[in-house]
Amino acid sequence: MAIYLTKESKVLVQGMTGAEGMKHTRRMIASGTNVVGGVNPRKAGRTVDFDDRAVPVFGSVAEGVEATGADTTVVFVPPAFARAAVVEAADARIPLAVVITEGIPVHDAVAFHAYARRQGTRVIGPNCPGLITPGQSNAGIIPADITKPGRIGLVSKSGTLTYQLMYELRDIGFSTCVGIGGDPVIGTTHIDCLTAFENDPDTDLVVLIGEIGGDAEERAATHIRAHVTKPVVAYIAGFTAPEGKTMGHAGAIVSGSSGTAQAKKEALEAVGVRVGSTPTETARLVLDRLADRERDGQ
Incomplete structure (x- = not known):
């Protein structure tokens, strides 16, 4: 699926x-x-x-x-x-x-x-790379040759980080990868995709990529606590971003303590989500969580 x-x-x-x-x-x-x-x-x-x-x-x-x-x-x-x-x-x-x-x-x-x-x-979207179900269909601009079909779901604000995590985990593969876009107003959210992946029998684990600005990741953490049983691994971009400056996406702006990468990391870790400090570390955390599932017989 x-x-x-x-x-x-x-x-x-x-x-x-x-x-x-x-x-x-x-x-x-x-x-x-x-x-x-x-x-x-x-x-x-x-x-x-x-x-x-x-x-x-x-x-x-x-x-x-x-x-x-x-x-x-x-x-x-x-x-x-x-x-x-x-x-x-x-x-x-x-x-x-x-x-x-x-x-x-x-x-x-x-x-x-x-x-x-x-x-x-x-x-x-808007301002997104689209979505791909490897081996089935590709709607947008995501390169189709950097991964294969598998059992990881991916939802990301960032197009380039979508590509990087797909490549880092290319040997494992993905069920569907969704680039939701980084504008202040988007149509499909982290929570929408988390819900869909939770209900997808062919997705075993979800990778969530967020970034500074707004509170989408904090709201996703609240949703994960109440509604998601599958393991989630996350990466948050923007730990070194200067306060008050838009970085890349129109929605990626920090004001005071609101929308910081650290606040998002803490909110996600508080509900059991492992958060990587780099995309490569995030990929390693995914492999660790999959190994945990295999040991537990899931």
């Missing part, structure tokens, strides 16, 4: 005919993703060739869903058009929208998240 994305997922790409959309659609198809169409109202009716595969272009998400049964869309449109793109996907009642675009104004993100939630569309 997996969470959110499987080999059965039928994927549309909004912005497929742009430079980034073309490049990553080709990579998604090469990794086994069932890309059933692109969306561009100015190029509707055409097809785009990706190696040995011709992918149709539709004038809207609704047309693509009607023609193909698509249940997932990946959004590569520029920031100014992202709100309209997500609203369009939600109006088509598509279950999953993966928003890769960065630089989306916060008020636009707030608006489209609220609208998508009312329409029953789960949003992952």
Whole structure:
């Protein structure tokens, strides 16, 4: 099994005919993703060739869903058009929208998240690498060749740290890896993914990657205490970040004692989560926890 994305997922790409959309659609198809169409109202009716595969272009998400049964869309449109793109996907009642675009104004993100939630569309992102279920499907920009199918679940605010932990644990493999994005307002949270992984019979352990800013990791710790029975290992980026300075992601800003890496580490460790000081140490902690499970016969 997996969470959110499987080999059965039928994927549309909004912005497929742009430079980034073309490049990553080709990579998604090469990794086994069932890309059933692109969306561009100015190029509707055409097809785009990706190696040995011709992918149709539709004038809207609704047309693509009607023609193909698509249940997932990946959004590569520029920031100014992202709100309209997500609203369009939600109006088509598509279950999953993966928003890769960065630089989306916060008020636009707030608006489209609220609208998508009312329409029953789960949003992952924005400003995220997407998600991958290795060996099955890849919706976004995550490199497919750095890991293999396995039984670890990964949820991360950071794209590059997602890649690094996938590579560090490539010999073990992953059920699903979800890059939720580092903007102040995101559609799918650590808690959402922890809940999904807890309910996934093919996930044995969860890796949680957080960073400075906000209180998402502290809230995740509270959720873990009450609702998660599987082992969780974490890494928090930003221990040396200066106070009051945005570091990388728009949401990664520390004010006083709020949102510090140390506070997040302490909250997670208080509920039994092992927290690594580096990505490599985090990978070693994962191996230790898996060994503990094996010794306990789990």
